[in-house]
Amino acid sequence: MLSTFYVEGQGQTKRITGTVTDNNGTALAGISVTVKGAPGGTTTDNKGNYSIDVASAEAVLVFSGVGFSTIEETLSGRESVSVTLTGQASDLEEVVVIGYGTAQKKDVTGAVSRANLKAFKESPNTNILQSLQGSVAGLNVGAVNRAGATPSISIRGRVSLSGTSAPLIVLDGIIYRGNLSDINPADIATVDILKDASAAAIYGSQASNGVLLLTTKTGTAGKRPTVSLNTSLTFQKIGNDDMLPLDAEGYLRLRADRFLTQSRTGDDLLSPNPSWDVLKVVPAEVATGIQNGTNTNWWDLLTNQTPMIQNYDVGVSGRTEQSSYYFSLGYTDQENVVINDTYKRYSMRLNLESKITDWLKMGIQSSYSINDYSGVSPNLANIFTLAPQMAYKDSAGELIRLPNRAALNPLLEVTQDNFDKRNNLFGLVYADLNIPFVKGLNYRVNFGNNYIQERAYNFNPFGQNFTGTASKSNSSRYNQTLDNILNYKRSFGDHDINATFVYGYEINKFDSTGASAAGFDNPALGYNGLEFGSAVLQKVGSAAWKETSLYQMYRLIYGFKDRYVFTGTLRNDGFSGFAPDNKIASFPSAAFAWNIRKESFMDDHLTALDELRLRLSYGANGNRTVGRYQTLSTLTTSFNNGYLYGDGGLAQQGQNITQLSNKSLRWETTRTFNVGVDFAFLKHRISGELNLYSANTSDLLYTVNIPSVNGLTTIPMNIGKLSNKGIELALNADPVQGENFNWSTSVNFSLNRNKVVSILGIDANGDGKEDDLIASKIFMNEPFGVVYDYNIIGMWQVADYRANIIPAGFTYGTYKVEDMNGDNAFTAGADRKILGYTDPSYRISWLNTVRYKNFELKAFINSIQGGKKYYYGQPAATVPNPDNMQTNNFFDFDYWTPENPNARYRQLGFYTTSIGQEFSPYIQRNFIRLQDLTMSYDLPQTIAKKAGMKRARLFLNGKNLFTLTDWDGWDPETGTGLATGAYPLMKSYSVGLSFDF
Amino acid sequence: MQKIIIVLIGIAILGISCNRDRFLEEEPLDFYTPDNAFNNVAGYQASINYLHNQMRSILFGGYHLESYFPLRYATDFAVNATDYSPPAKLNDYKNTMVPTFIVPEKIWQGLYLIVSNANVVITRSRTSTAIPEADRIKFRTQALFFRAWAYNFLANLYGGVPLVLEETVTPRKDYTRATRDEVYMQCKNDLTEAITTLGNVDAVEAGAVNKQAAQHLLTEVLISLKDYDGAITAASSVISYPGLSLMKTRFGRHATRPGDVYKDLFELNNQNRTSGNTEGIFIIQADYQNAATITRDVIQWAIIPQLASLRVSTSVGGKAPTSQPAIKGFNDKLAGRGVGWMRPSIFFLYEVWDDANDMRNSEYNIVRDIRLDGPPANSDAYGKYYVADGYKAKSTGFADTTRNWFPILKKATLSEGDFPQEVLEKNAAGNPVMAPFGGIMLLNSSGDVYQKDVYLMRLAETYLLRAEAYIKKETPQRLQMMSM
Incomplete structure (x- = not known):
């Protein structure tokens, strides 16, 4: 069956196939393949594959592509020719997406990066953003610990306190308001990141956090369609076994440690108290369990030991003279460690473009996905706090409803009938016409529609005191965009002009209807019989909103002699959520690039230098911040x-x-200055990009406390200022380039320093400086996210207690805090100081790719570091207070006991009220993680061909295999500390196959 | 082909030619704004309903639980039974009675929410053309009552506070405190105006603001203003109002059960006049499962001891004594589930009852012993009494002596048979599970379903206020000496 895809050459012609890759072994798409001296030709598909018909066994094939040196290969009778192109010519000729159009990289004046998606193709990432985690300097993607979750994402530093910090997502040219989980990562061809003001300014009032441009695959293959099959199977494990709840024995030990004065005796509290009776402090159910020897492992009962992720993708792409197409189907089934933390995605895509006439193209980019999040996960806190001595089923084998008389048995909780499906339909219809008679003038209209439907139904037979609760909620979101794009692109001698005008609108609507009921006499119909609930407990709800935007964008890119490029943009944004007097916001920007290498004086001096380019940009971007109706x-x-x-x-x-x-109320404005240098030398064996930026945000929206005498306690006001400065460096090198052995490596580094310049502008204490907002822990000229607290200088010990030197409110095993003003009291006003900052100091990642013949090994190490003062978290802030530690189970951690006097955390039975129950040490979240390790093997072309395949690859991947950290809790990157309700970060092992036919 | 071009140009023109201002106009779809919320009587009534709701929310602990307790702690009534260390919570006045501590902050905020929302009604009802004049006055006077109640509360707790008397349209930051007497004077003025038009207690809906409630509140305000004659007059108008009288004979829901009239006063649904009760002046309304009764009254949960954790030491089957649960669980004869957060003071539980015939201290109203049904049936303690048989005297667990046991105030729970069906423990056959010595076993959720009407003002209290006014009037010098 496979061979049906393979059509032998007709007549005298012979079909030649092969793959084009770059120095890194990355397949190259869009490389032109022609037969020397013959008309026509083909281009490589997105796997780098091509096939071309030749008339002679001695023909010469010519491989050329922008950014690469042209190679000629004589066939000498070969039927398969695979070549490696080096970026000899210039990386700068690569075409990048710049929003409302494309440009060659040499004409890009702003900070734009393209993500290396290939490097993480084999990772079990269910969301495209996971493939960007750590891989682009300045792009910060968080880790996820729930099935089907979308990671948090930001670009550079924080430029808003109240508004979103997530970049704008643009999918195939349309602002995408849905969830990125709905998009099959296999369909994404490229991700371009607009980082500075000039690049992002085309999106005006929504661009201050940067812009992510996602482009889906199109048909770029040769005459024959290419069918790609990808499948992988992933086995997951929890990343940290220290966090599992204690067993029966541990539970009893925890009680003794909670009640130190009862369980210990002697002056030093080091001797067990013979009259300690644990039965005195445990509830009746636990007492019974102790007598019966019950040892329930709630964790094992409610988790999957080896949760799996399955992934299957099929893609078909092709191109004929008249049209190109890409069609795909995908299925992802993700199971996480906690029961019912599952995610299933069925996705399909059809991208189609047809040439109607020489000057008119029409096309559609469409996708549909069904995302299934159904199933109720147990309340994790219950799994941790329920005593192992509590039985989960009775003598008849029936599940006990309330094991501790309060919380529902988690094993029953997970049996709720739950339905949670989200459907996402995306359709972009466009027409692209070259206006006749005016050379270089093009008009394109994009009509985007996105319809997202969510259905959330639940029936809980145990709710409302076991009489049942049920709910049904249907909501839908509809987004419509119309962009008219007029583009004029032409060269006049040394002058290159690329001018764009955009006029468009966006309408965004939401509506929902929900109903709930409780108290069912006959619960047989569940959530489909809401009307059979108790008359007084039937409730309805509805919601709706509408937002509109209207905008124009002007952009001019002017190049002179390929050396000097100027870009100017202006965007006017009208948004319904803005107040009537402030409806339209304008955002200008300008940028300049100088291709120094092209200057003639360079040729004489630096022959090893292949590329050197300087970029400068300055511009204003906005963050709407003000939401609808605000x-x-x-x-x-x-x-x-x-x-x-x-x-x-x-x-x-x-x-x-x-x-x-x-x-x-109005939008926030961020003005960014960016200096960038792009360089390459030693025949492109070493290349890189350096960006320095300074961003100043004004009109910062901040929720200001007002006297509650007003009837409200806060109002939002546009009065603050923030500043961010940072460095980003991306370095690529190919230290070894051999026939059979290649090694390439790349490092990404980013550092951002954030500073609060002004918030309220009030100097009430008259010291000439703006007052800090101590209640909100915001300090002028310090970063946002300050650790401002009492300073721990040790731990009070039993000896101190006996010497009677412990201050009131403290006892042994509590934190010894610094008495800063020496008044022997510990007050929030006088005894706290800045101990550090919560933001990271810098992020660094390192990707290594080693290829030996058909084997490839990729290792990606990612790290976020706090240096001396940054990236602090408070892992024990969620440790229960003594009252809640009396009878609840927990996991083991480094808490104080007389036997463990050098513990990191206080004793379990006491906290100092005046400094708060959450008070605990601040620990840096620094980590170094082996985030991805992939080993792959490509079947030799000759064998693959015999099997009727263009390419076949087998791969093994390990994700999050190893993490080095001093953090206490599930994971430093997710920031979950010693908390009972948090989900673990998973480590995983995958095996997968991918074929191209 | 021409068709395609025409369509494309058509789409482009569609995009360009729409009216910008109309396109960007914002239209609220699912919430009311002041433009459309006060166009009829129902709108004003909804605002008055909110004032009732917020008052109930503060007093039931729904507004902010943590600041619910301090309104009772630090008085002669109750102490915190969960803070085992001396400097905890309100036991540590020095560090907690500061403006940044959540408790004083939240009570202040909650009361100003009443003031500001009362002001919305007061300002808007003055000029509204959407509703008849009679309604304008009706809503204004009810709002005046709530504003006076809140300001009186504020003045009692915080002294002089800022006086705001109109709707706030633009937030201000430049408020200054009035004097405490100015605040009380404002209460007096508001109440005096309200009294002229408010309906009598037996003429208005159950729970609604009425003339006698305003007069009762005025009594308290005037005492604070040291206008004792005025206070006596105001109290006397309440006491002499024919529609009000003290309840002296058994009535209502469980009138035929063993008990007394004081117990009747606090039975479920025995507060409103429909039950025959003529003692209530202002009654906070709450019905279980009513959509407008979301907040439970936390009093039962807070002040019923945490009996489920109470332990006794007893020999089981003749073996050496071990620690055993004292009770099997809460049952409806005893009380709904409590956690003993708030412990009535020694003064309240034991010392104040110097009159042996005080009905409030009857066995029906304060239960001072329980029968042990928790230990195994073959234990020594089974069926014995916790206090009378000496188990209390022998208890050593710290929590056992503070929060797990103290006498049960029956008025803070429901009576036997009054708990909702769904909080009764049922066996597999669906039949209620009986406690060994009577009563139906209750689920833990019995602590969450306590919603009963509560007296904010009761005639008995008016007598006490009048007595206070008389005492202060007669003996100003003695009081002066005491305050020194």
Whole structure:
């Protein structure tokens, strides 16, 4: 069956196939392959494969592509010719997506990076963003610990406190408002990241966090369609076994450690107290369990030991003279460690473009995905806190409803009937016409539609005191975009002009209807029988909103002699959420690039230098921050707010004003200055990019405390200022380039320093400097995210207690904090100071690719570091207070006991009220992680061909295999500390196959 | 081909030619704004309902639990039973009675929410043309009552506070404190105005603001203003109002059960006048499972001891004594589930009852012993009494002596048979599970379903206020000496 895809050459012609790769072994798409002296030709597909018909066994094939040196290969009777192209010519001729169009990299004046998606192709990433984690300098992608979750993402430093810090996502030219989990990562061809003001300015009021441009695959193959099959199977394990709940014996030890005065005796509290009776402190159910020897492993009962991820993708792409197409189907089934933390995605895509006439193309880029998050996961906190002595089933084998008389048995909790599906339909229809008679003038209209439907249904037979609760919620979101793009691109001698004008609108709508009921006499119909719930417990809800935007964008790129490039842009953004007097925001930017290498004086001096380019840009970008309806006076109306009169009285609505009209609210503006250098030398064996930036945000929206006498405690105001400065460096090198052995390596480094310049502008204490907002822990001229707290200088010990030198409110096994003003009291006002900062100091990652013949090994190490003062977290902030530690189970951690006097954390039975129950040491989240390790083997071309395949690859991948950290908790990067409700980060092992036919 | 071009140009023109201002106009779709919320009587009523709701929320602990307790701690009534160390919470006044501590902050905020939302009604009802004049006055006077209640509360706790008397349209930061007397004077003015038009207690809906409630509140305000004659007059108008009288005979829901009239006063649904009760002046309304009764009254959960954790030492089957649970669980004869967060003071539990015939201290109203049904049936303790048989005297566990046991205030729970069906423990056949010595076993959720009407003002209290006014009037010098 496979061979049906392979058509033998007809007549005298012979079909030649092969793969084109670059020095890194990365397949090259779009490389032109022609037969010397013959008309026509083909281009490589996105796997780097080509096939071309030749008339003679001695023909010469010519491989050429922008950014690469041209190679000629004589066939000498070969039927398969694979070549490696070196970027001899210039990486600068690569075409990148710049938003509302494309440009050659040499004409790009802003900071734009293209992600290396190939490096993580074999990783079990269910979300495209996971493939960007750590791989682009200045792009910060968080780790995920839930199935089907979308990681947090930001570019460079924080430029907003109230607004979103996520970059704008643009999918195939349309602003994408959905969830990136809905998009099959296998469909994404490229991800370009617009980092500085000049590059992002085309998106104006939504661009201050940068822009991610995602482009899906199109048909670029030769005459025959290419069929790609990818499949992988992943086995996962939790990353950290220290966090598992204690067993029965550990539970009893925890009780003794919680009640030190009862369980210990002697002056030094080091002797066991013979009269300690654990039965005195445990609830009746545990007492029974102790007598019965019960030892329930709640963790094992409610987790999957080896959760799996399965992934299958099929893609078909092709191109004829008239049209090109890409069609794909994908299926992902992810199972995480906690029962019912699952995710299934069924996705399909059809991208089609047809040439109607010589001057008119029309096309569609469409996708549909069904995302299934159904299933209720148990409350993780219960798994950790339920005592192992509590039985989960009774003598008849039935599950016990309330093992501790309070919390529902988690084994019952997970049996709820739950349905949670989200469907995403995306369709972009476009027409692209070269306006006749005006050379270089092109008009394109993009009409984008995105419809997202969410259905969340649940029936909990145990709710409302076991009479059942059920709910049904249907919501939909519709997004419509129309962009008219007029582009004029032409060269006049030494002058290159690329001018773009965009006029468009966006409409974004949401509506939802929900109903719930409780108290079912007959629960047989579940959530499909809401009307059979108790009459007084049936509730309905509905919601709707609408946002509109209207915008124009002007951009001119002017190049002179390929040496000097100037870009100027202006974007005007109107948004319905802005106040009437502030409806339109304008964002200008300008940039300049100088291709120094092209200057003649360079040729004489630096022959080893292949490339040197300097870029400067300055511009303003916005963050809408102000959401819809935020400038309007708003009432909250509900029964919850209401009242009744008389026994059995009818519930009446209540209303109160929860938001005052605030017409002065506006967007935030960030002005960024960026200097960049692109360089390459030693025949491109070493290349890189360096960016330095300084970004200043003004009109920062901040929720200001106002006297609650106003009836509200806070209002948002545009008054603050933030600044960010940073460095980004990307370095690539090919230290070894041999016939059979290649080694290439790349390092990404980024560092950002954030500073609060102003928030309220108030100097109440008259010291000439703006006052700090101590209650919110915001300090002027310090980074946002300050660790401002009491300084721990040790731990009070039993000896101190006996010497009677422990201050009031403290005892042995509590934190000894610095008395900064020496008044022998510990007050929030006088005894706290800045101990560090929560943001990372720098991020660094290192990718190594080693190829030996058909084997390839890729290792990716990612690290986030805090240096001396940065990246602090507080892992023990969530450790339960003594009251909640009386009978609950927990996991083992480094807490104080008389036997463990040098512990990191306080004793379990006491905390100092005046400094708060959350008070605990700050620990740096620094880590170095072997994030990806991939070994792959390509079947030799000759064998593959015999099997009727263009390419076959077998791979093994390990993700998050090893993490070096001093953090306490599941994981430093997710920042989850000693908390019972947190999900673990998984490590995984995958095996996979990919074929091209 | 021409068709295609025409369509494309058509789309382009569509995009360009729309009216910019109309396109960008913002239209609220799922919430009310002041423009459309006060166009009829129902809108104003909804605002008054909110004032009731917020008052209930503060007093039931729904607004902010942590600041619910301090309104009872640090009085002669109760102490915190969960703070085992001296400097905890309100036991540590020096570090917690500061403006940045959540408790004083939240109570202040909650009361100003009443003031500001009352002001919305007061300001808007003055000029509204959307509703008839009679309604404008009706809503204004009810709002005046709530504003006076909140300001009186604020003045009692914080002294002089900023006086705001109109709706806030633009937030301000330049408020200054009035004097405490100015605040009380404002309360007096508001109440005096309200009293002229408010309906009588027996003429308004159950739970609604009424003239006698305003007069009762005015009594308290005038005492604070040292206008004792005025206070006596105001109290006397309440006491002499024919629609009100003290309850002296058994009535209502469980009138035929063994008990007394004081117990009747606190039975479920025995507070409103429909039950025959003529003692209630202002009654906070709450119905279990009513959509407008979301917040439970936390009092039962807070002040019923944590009996489920109480332990006794007893010999089981003749073996050496071990620690055993004292009770099998809460049952409906005893009380709904409590956690003993708040412990009535020694003064309240034991010392104040110097009159042996005080009905409030009857066995029906304060349960001072329980029968042990928790230990195994073959143990020595089974069926014995916790206090009478000496188990309490022998208890050593710290929590056992503070929060796990103290006498049960029956008025803070429901009576036998009054718990909702779904919080009764049921066996596999669906039948209620009986406790060994009577009563139906309750689920833990019995601590969450306590929603009962509560007196904010009761005639008995008016008598006490009048008595206070008389005492202060007669003996100003003695009081002066005491305060020194």
